[in-house]
Amino acid sequence: MAPGIGDQVSFPVLYANRSSYTLLLGAMLLGRVSVALVALGGSQVVLSEPTDQNDYTLVQPVYKPLDLGSVKPLGWFKDQLELEAQGLSGNMFDFYRFVHDSRYIGGSTEYSALDEASPYWFNGLVPLAFGLGDERIRGQVKYYLDYILDHQQEDGWIGFETTQATRGLWARCLLLLGLIQYAEADPTQTERIVDAMHRYVVLAHDMLKNNYTGLLVHDGDIFDTAGFGVGRTHEMHIPLQWLLERYPRNNSQIIWETMDLMIEGGVLWGADWRTFWTDEAYPKVLYDTTPYDLSWVFIHGVNMAEGLRYTLSLYRNSGDPALKAQTRKAVDLLTSYHRSLAGTIIGDEYISDLNPSRGAELCIAAEVMFSAAYIYQYLGDNDLADWAEQTAFNAFPVSVSADWWSHQYVQQENQPWSRNLTTDELWWDVGSYSNVFGLEPNYPCCTVNHPQAYPKFLANSFATTSSGGLAHLFLVPGTAAAQLGDDNAVFVTANTTYPFGHTIAYTISAASSFDLYVRIPTWAGADSTVSSSGSADPAPVSPDERGLQRIAVPAGESTASVQLTAEPRVVERANGTAAVYYGALLYALAIPHDTASFSPINYRSGAVLPANTTDPSGRTRDYRLTPQSGTVWNIAIDPRQIEVVRTGAAEEKEEEGSLPNPIWELGAPPVELRVAAVEIDWPIVMDTAADPGTFNVTARGEPFAARFVPYGSSKLHMALLPVLELDEVDLKG
Ligand SMILES: *[C@@H]1O[C@H](CO)[C@@H](O)[C@H](O)[C@H]1NC(C)=O
Ligand SMILES: *[C@@H]1O[C@H](CO)[C@@H](O)[C@H](O)[C@H]1NC(C)=O
Ligand SMILES: *[C@@H]1O[C@H](CO)[C@@H](O)[C@H](O)[C@H]1NC(C)=O
Ligand SMILES: *[C@@H]1O[C@H](CO)[C@@H](O)[C@H](O)[C@H]1NC(C)=O
Ligand SMILES: *[C@@H]1O[C@H](CO)[C@@H](O)[C@H](O)[C@H]1NC(C)=O
Ligand SMILES: *[C@@H]1O[C@H](CO)[C@@H](O)[C@H](O)[C@H]1NC(C)=O
Ligand SMILES: *[C@@H]1O[C@H](CO)[C@@H](O)[C@H](O)[C@H]1NC(C)=O
Numbered sequence: 001m002a003p004g005i006g007d008q009v010s011f012p013v014l015y016a017n018r019s020s021y022t023l024l025l026g027a028m029l030l031g032r033v034s035v036a037l038v039a040l041g042g043s044q045v046v047l048s049e050p051t052d053q054n055d056y057t058l059v060q061p062v063y064k065p066l067d068l069g070s071v072k073p074l075g076w077f078k079d080q081l082e083l084e085a086q087g088l089s090g091n092m093f094d095f096y097r098f099v100h101d102s103r104y105i106g107g108s109t110e111y112s113a114l115d116e117a118s119p120y121w122f123n124g125l126v127p128l129a130f131g132l133g134d135e136r137i138r139g140q141v142k143y144y145l146d147y148i149l150d151h152q153q154e155d156g157w158i159g160f161e162t163t164q165a166t167r168g169l170w171a172r173c174l175l176l177l178g179l180i181q182y183a184e185a186d187p188t189q190t191e192r193i194v195d196a197m198h199r200y201v202v203l204a205h206d207m208l209k210n211n212y213t214g215l216l217v218h219d220g221d222i223f224d225t226a227g228f229g230v231g232r233t234h235e236m237h238i239p240l241q242w243l244l245e246r247y248p249r250n251n252s253q254i255i256w257e258t259m260d261l262m263i264e265g266g267v268l269w270g271a272d273w274r275t276f277w278t279d280e281a282y283p284k285v286l287y288d289t290t291p292y293d294l295s296w297v298f299i300h301g302v303n304m305a306e307g308l309r310y311t312l313s314l315y316r317n318s319g320d321p322a323l324k325a326q327t328r329k330a331v332d333l334l335t336s337y338h339r340s341l342a343g344t345i346i347g348d349e350y351i352s353d354l355n356p357s358r359g360a361e362l363c364i365a366a367e368v369m370f371s372a373a374y375i376y377q378y379l380g381d382n383d384l385a386d387w388a389e390q391t392a393f394n395a396f397p398v399s400v401s402a403d404w405w406s407h408q409y410v411q412q413e414n415q416p417w418s419r420n421l422t423t424d425e426l427w428w429d430v431g432s433y434s435n436v437f438g439l440e441p442n443y444p445c446c447t448v449n450h451p452q453a454y455p456k457f458l459a460n461s462f463a464t465t466s467s468g469g470l471a472h473l474f475l476v477p478g479t480a481a482a483q484l485g486d487d488n489a490v491f492v493t494a495n496t497t498y499p500f501g502h503t504i505a506y507t508i509s510a511a512s513s514f515d516l517y518v519r520i521p522t523w524a525g526a527d528s529t530v531s532s533s534g535s536a537d538p539a540p541v542s543p544d545e546r547g548l549q550r551i552a553v554p555a556g557e558s559t560a561s562v563q564l565t566a567e568p569r570v571v572e573r574a575n576g577t578a579a580v581y582y583g584a585l586l587y588a589l590a591i592p593h594d595t596a597s598f599s600p601i602n603y604r605s606g607a608v609l610p611a612n613t614t615d616p617s618g619r620t621r622d623y624r625l626t627p628q629s630g631t632v633w634n635i636a637i638d639p640r641q642i643e644v645v646r647t648g649a650a651e652e653k654e655e656e657g658s659l660p661n662p663i664w665e666l667g668a669p670p671v672e673l674r675v676a677a678v679e680i681d682w683p684i685v686m687d688t689a690a691d692p693g694t695f696n697v698t699a700r701g702e703p704f705a706a707r708f709v710p711y712g713s714s715k716l717h718m719a720l721l722p723v724l725e726l727d728e729v730d731l732k733g
Helices: 018-029 075-086 088-095 117-132 135-150 170-185 187-209 230-246 252-269 301-307 310-318 321-337 362-379 382-398 445-459 648-655
Strands: 063-065 071-073 462-465 470-472 478-484 488-496 503-510 514-519 529-532 548-553 556-563 568-573 577-582 585-590 593-598 622-627 635-646 671-680 699-710
Touching (some): 071 117, 071 445, 075 445, 088 117, 117 445, 187 252, 230 301, 252 310, 321 362, 321 382, 362 382, 362 445, 382 445, 382 585, 470 478, 488 514, 503 548, 529 548, 568 635, 577 671, 585 671
Parallel strands (some): 470 514
Antiparallel strands (some): 071 478, 488 503, 529 556, 568 577, 577 585, 585 699, 593 622, 635 671, 671 699
């Protein structure tokens, strides 16, 4: 008999009402409670055995990304990746204890028994190194690669752990994700990486066959006492599917079974995301008083951002259309109940509702960007690409300082200040220091995991289509080198200030003719146009049902361009509140701020960090941002009155094809909005702005033209505001 949840396996400590549950979580995070596992029995559930013994084929994507390194950044996006390389991401290897002194490279520091810190870092720095083509960063990842491959253990284990108690498979998923990117980008390393992966997968298979060793915690095991790894079992799929497709050698069956065993182990533990992404199980709101009966694993924001990939990972192996449909269902449920205006998941660290003062962890934005891009590649639904862009241009940059040296643990959509709050009562499991910009303002996972976001977004910005063409999907500036069919080498340059401007100019060279596709975002106006070398006048765009505009490209050198049109869009939320978008950007009330900086503190003890884990040049600082005196943050708006304003100096630069650098700084983006507004009484609750829609709106004084700017550029901002009807305001003055 196959064991299932609720019969042979029960997890009493994981199911509880919220009050005892919160205590439990606190205890688990401190590592005091280990989750007891009961007998699992010997039988195994076979999830997706191929019908034909030798048929290990996988579902193919609608849009297949190019190998890492084929897409290079230009313009403002290149500026961003350079800032990333010059900032904390590209320097922590030299001093940050969880990377510099990681046990994976002979050091002695890990932040938890998950041993995940430097694997996260590697997964993000490999695409930065090869996307940007930065030699210094390449040196860092090459050092790490050499170390972990040269120290692969005799039995195939990758990493430093030598005992069953400490060997958890989870962090290996991150290492493998880094390794497959490396193998794609640098052919000189491919063979040794693939060799190492095969040796590892044979060992992982043995371990999993042996009562899910390394995945489920047995007596005395310490590698995953809370259940993070076992809640993310599908993360082994992407690297193993890559290995299966490209370098299966004679090992397909072992690779395939390893994926299945990972999932089975997670199912036994109670972490089957197929039971969660359903109308019935999905918790629409989770307040103190909400009764629910779910493992904590499912309501953890980062887990959810990663868990979006679960059903799709299984779908690739089985081809079961129900799993594809459920992937869409997962996206829709999350979007309806917990997706923020800026594109991330509101979860601090657990989901609650859409209150814009609740926190959204930076890791969530990074993982949402990766998930949205990945799901888009298989489902092809245009709104998924909009989602990836929404997160990339709003939720992600708002939580990272313009110079890429500091970041927040959580952002708030309504964030009138960024400082140590007097209480953390509003947030579920996040400290009062968490919206401070700093080195590790809370758990260090965000310090080591945020680097992946932009480099992977770049790598996924171009893809080949199943019809044999090349598509520009995320419309950031860049170049793509691709081989189409057997012998058509094409090179496309996309020159644009998108999402700040809406024109994309292409120059193309190709050995033979081919189809270039440009994604037309769902918000683009019907009067958007396309032109190409051959056509005399711009023609209205005519995207296909997936939102792609086809451009027939001749052999040789040619040009093309797409001009998108947009109008400000008002999105209404509950109880008379609204937010404003223009193009791919969320706009928010700008709150100019004063900055005070401090020595960075230890996320756990609150003590000032010793110099041996901070930047020797003093660039790692923690920052308190407070509104400048006289600045109003407490407003209601009349969204019937909005004016688009192009700012002077920035506009001149934009005409030259460049933007101010850094761009994610107040005043840098060349487009702003003016919105009719009035000051209101806005209560402060738990040391932050009360949830709009829960208090009565009383106007104070005369209406005025409020300055709205791209959300990502204003670290202090108010994005969700009460709506009032106001007298006409001069928005141009
Ligand atoms: C498998 O592991 C569980 C949890 O440690 C243990 O209770 C059970 O006895 C093991 N089963 C076998 C067949 O070894
Ligand atoms: C696969 O196995 C066959 C037969 O045992 C052998 O000839 C072949 O070299 C193997 N291929 C690889 C890639 O290991
Ligand atoms: C932050 O504020 C809390 C109270 O909310 C206090 O206990 C803690 O010491 C403060 N931390 C720092 C670094 O000031
Ligand atoms: C850094 O300094 C702290 C305290 O000053 C010390 O405990 C720790 O071992 C040092 N770490 C390294 C990697 O040198
Ligand atoms: C992009 O376009 C601008 C304006 O036409 C031009 O000045 C610039 O050189 C172009 N950049 C690239 C990389 O083609
Ligand atoms: C809307 O207002 C009602 C009544 O004041 C309140 O119970 C509810 O929580 C509010 N909902 C939101 C989403 O603000
Ligand atoms: C809002 O005003 C109405 C009418 O004065 C009053 O009944 C209600 O209690 C007020 N609500 C809040 C949340 O203050």
